[in-house]
Amino acid sequence: MIIGVPKEIKNHEYRVGMVPASVRELINHGHQVFVETNAGTGIGFTDADYIASGAEILNTAAEVFAKAEMIVKVKEPQAVERAMLREDQILFTYLHLAPDLPQTEDLVKSKAICIAYETVIDGRGGLPLLAPMSEVAGRMSIQAGAQALEKSNAGRGMLLGGVPGVEPAKVVVIGGGMVGNNAAQMAIGMGAEVVILDRNIDVLRRLDAQFGNKVKAIYSTADALEKHVLAADLVIGGVLIPGAAAPKLVTADHIKRMKPGSAIVDVAIDQGGCIATSKATTHADPTYIVDDVVHYCVANMPGAVPLTSTFALNNATLPYIINLANKGYKKALLDDANFREGLNVYKGKVTFKEVAEGFNMEYVAPIDALNA
Secondary structure, three states: OEEOOOOOOOOOOEEEOHHHHHHHHHHHHEEEEEOHHHHOHHOOOHHHHHHHHEEEEEEEHHHHHHOOOOOOOOOOOOOOHHHOOOOOOEEEOOOOOOOOOOHHHHHHHHHHEEEEEEHHHHHHOOOOOHHHHHHOOOOOOOOHHHHHHHHHOOOOOOOOEEOOOOOOEEEEEEEEHHHHHHHHHHHHHHOOOEEEEEOOOHHHHHHHHHHHHEEEEEOHHHHHHHHHHHHHOOOEEEEOOOOOOOOEEOOHHHHHHHOOOOOOEEEEHHOOEEOOOOOEEEEOOEEEEOOOOOEEEEEHHHHOHHHHHHHHHHHHHHHHHHHHHHHHHHHHHOOOOHHHOEEEEEEOEEHHHHHHHHHHOOOOOOOHHHOE
16 A cells, blocks of 8 residues: 655644654555655654655655555644545544534545544543543643743743642643543642542542542532632643533633633643633644633644654554555454544545534444445
């Protein structure tokens, strides 16, 4: 198979779909890889590094898209990239379609085979290709929140861990999944007071066993959410419904009643955000203020640490890329029901139920689409 790796073009996005070591694996399996020039420079890989691994370098993304049977990326294709997709071409990347009607419409129009990292599942119902970036984003959320609380950024002027004689900041994490768990680890390490809210008793038991009395693991009711959000200095939004838009758990009224100078980091912003006042921001302009509350809503948080993020992502995606290349997309997806969950758009049809329902579009089950 011919695999193409274009340079990422989203604002301050320095990750790359495949590092040279991943390219070498594909070459060893008998495949051909085209990489856009300078695709890996953001994490220190030169064109020469890719050539040494067996890749061929092309000067433009248009050339990569034109030659490749499968495009491997990191972030969702931007409008200019979507226009280059063609019928029967495989796109393997993060898509986050639920809050993005224009992208969904463009992918449907392209008639490409679009497989989303974030909806592939494993045998336990986990999200193996989302997990690495959730770990990164969860840990980064505390760094971002700590900066947002600084007075120079319009925050309260608080140090997360306080100092002897001064109370630490209260960090409230909404959602006890991969993001919440990693955010809690960082917040605890910095000495903050940490509360985690979740509606799954098993998750709360796991958090209690993991962190003990270092966190308060609270069942999330409307009353508990309001109580802890209003008392928080920093709120981390880490709620995820795989493939679907995130629920708006923190309301505009909550924001109005929060402490002036408090901060919110909405990690769920890729799926529309779980804060009513959230809107996607960029690394170039990461924060804005609503009712004296600092909002950090960068939609590609792990892009700020691209070296760590790229390797973590490649470790997870490489077996799937090899599987697609070796078997072809149809056999790879038909053989593995968990991998098939990643199929979001197939030859003009939406094949992820929550996306179809959210946009009132026709839904076709992945198995039916592949067998048609």
